[in-house]
Amino acid sequence: MYLHNQELRKQIEFLLTVSKENYMRVLLINASNDTDTKDTFATFPNGLLFLAAVLENNGHEVKIYDTSVDDRHPDDFVAFDPKIVGFSVLTGPYIANALAQSERFKKLLPEAKIVWGNVHSSLTPGQVINESCVDYVIVGAGEQTLLELVEHLEDGFDNLEQIKGLVYKKGDQVLTNEPRPFIVNLDELPDPAWHLINVKKYWAISLNTSRGCPFHCSFCYNGPYHQGYRGEFSVDRIVGQITTLQKNFGVKYLRFLEDNFTANRKRLRAFCQVLIDKKIKLKWDCEARADLSESDIALMARAGCVAVGLGVETGSQRLLSFLEKDVDLARIEKTFWTLLAYKIKPNLYIMEALPSETIEDFNMTQQFLKRLDYPSYIYRRFVPSPGTRLFDYCVDRGHFKPPVTPIQWADFSARAPFEINLSEVPTPLIDNALADYAQTYTWRRLRFTLRHNPSYFKDVVLHPREFIRALVRLFKCSSLHTTPIMNIRSSISGFHLQQNETAINPT
Incomplete structure (x- = not known):
């Protein structure tokens, strides 16, 4: 009996060793x-x-390196010896960082394969794959494609043409495989890892509960990327x-x-009804289309929603x-004031220098913001x-x-020096408007809050430490970034978020 058990133990140990060696x-x-500063x-x-999560569920070992917040450097991952280094890349200055990091990892880990994915890589795969430091490009949803690539490389298979959604090099050729359908039922995915x-490195915890958008705005990446797809x-x-x-993690505030x-x-x-019925104590914000009904807004308020981002873009109906x-603008304004009536803070997204925008359109946007009391x-x-x-x-x-x-x-990003004026509005007029916005934002925001949400200042009195932290972040990030506009908005309007997040962001 003992010999039998000993032999069985050896077999199990052998299988575990082989299995472990097969992990990627x-x-x-x-x-x-x-590349030089951390993102506040x-x-x-x-x-x-x-x-x-998908890779771990299939037995692979994974580490995440977020260069936005991580104090580690590429050299710190040499001992981990990854066989695949994957990059999530968006359009804009992220690309310069991704290229620099890809080249660095190629030198540190010559045997590792470099994979790029996410929106920019999916929309320009031919350009990305031509970079000498990139071995594979994943187009579209990456979970299944990356898993199949990992397992093909793990097993030493060469028949990569079977992997949908993959672009890769074979000798001097660039091969583009059949597209991979997006995941409609996101419940098929495991919870995020x-x-x-x-999580304490991030100013807010967020969830992605859907992918894609059913609408077709001409400027949005969703058109060419998701092509009408919606997964939830x-x-x-x-x-x-x-x-x-x-x-x-003691989460009290969540961003969708x-x-x-x-x-x-x-x-x-x-x-919303489940949050109400189960008495789940949660404050949250989200992005929404500016055509919400009053009944939906009322329900969102009861369920803990405190802020909504609205993609308004312009105050010109023509634009x-x-x-x-x-x-239409009338519906946008109605949604705006209804949100305020239910103590939900509307945050608007406005663009200037739009193609075909005239001085008349520009002035309409200024008047629109004035009507909403800035x-x-x-x-x-x-x-x-x-x-x-x-x-x-x-x-x-x-x-x-x-x-x-x-x-x-x-340079193609709001966070980069994209200085091409695509409108008919004189550039000095646009620059002055943007500068005035940045310089007067704090005062206008305080004035608006005093008029329309005075209870905010009750929070300031009750949570002075968190308010001071918000101001410190404001001045800190203003010195770190070339686009303080977005940071000012995040610091001041994010105070309510921070004072609800003390459980995950202790001092």
């Missing part, structure tokens, strides 16, 4: 917008957390993830950081139609996204030459 070590990297308002790397990051988590899964975050949280009104109502927003809004210069109809419109009219290499895209 994967390093997933979130490329930040700045870095967003949660939800995409990487889903990728990591939150244990792989230090069920209400049960969302509530389950919230419960896990509250239990494991996705393109349009309210697109499915039936799901929105069911979600709204040109952008194919399919909403609320909380992000005011930025329009930057065209690759593959969109508005990008093609600008190229066709000779406004700029389209980039032909990844590094040339580094």
Whole structure:
């Protein structure tokens, strides 16, 4: 009997050793917008957390390196010896960082394969794969594609043509495989691998409960990227993830950081009702289309919603139609004031220097903001996204030459010095408006809050430490970034978020 058990033990140990050797070590990297400084308002790397969860569930070992917040350096991962180094890359200055990091890892780990994914890589795969430091590009949703790539490389298989959604090199050839369909039922995915990051490094915890958008704005990346696709988590899964975050990380405030949280009104109502019925104590904010009904807004307020981001873009109805927003200014204004009436803070997104924008359109936007009493809004210069109809419109009219290499895209971002004026409005007028916005934002915001949400200052009195922290972040990030506009908005309007987040951001 003893010999039999001893032999069985040896067999098990052998199988475990073989199995462990077959694991792949994967390093997933979130490329930040700045290689030299940390991002005070870095967003949660939800995409990487889903990728990591799928890989871990299939027996692979994963580490996440978020250059936005991480104090580690590429050299610190040499001992981990990953066989695959994957980068999540967006359009803009993130590209310069991703290229530099890719080249660095190629030198440190010559045997490792470099993989790029996310929106920019998916929209310009031919340009990305031509970089000598990139071995593979994943187009579209990456969970299954990356898993199949890892397992093919693990087993030493060469038949990569079977992997949908993959672009790769074979000798001098660039091969593009069949597209991979997006995941419609996101419940098929595991919960994000939150244990792989230090949540205290992020100014807010966020969830992605949906992907894609059913609308077709001409300037939005969703058109060429998702092409009308919409995938969602069920209400049960969302509530389950919230419960896990509250239990494991003490979450009291949550951001639904996705393109349009309210697109499915039936799901929105069911979600809010569950929070109310189960008495789940949670403050949250989301992005929404500016056509919410009063009944939905009332339900959101009861369920703990305290802020909503609205993609308004312009105060000109002509430009709204040109952008194919399919909403009118009257409806936007009604939604704005209704949100305020229910103590939900509306945060507006406004763009200037839009293609075809005239001085009349520009003045309409200024008047629109004045009618709303200068609320909380992000005011930025329009930057065209690759593959969109508005990008093609600008190229066709000779406004700029389209980039032909990844590094040339580094300036195409609100966080980069994109200085091309695509409108008919004189550049000094736009620059003055943006400068005035940045310089007077704090005063206007305080004035608006005094008039429309005086209870905010009760929070200041009750939570002075968190308010001071918000001000410190404001001045700190103003010295770190070249675009203080977005940081000012985040610091001041984010105070309510911070004072509800003390459980995960202790001093």
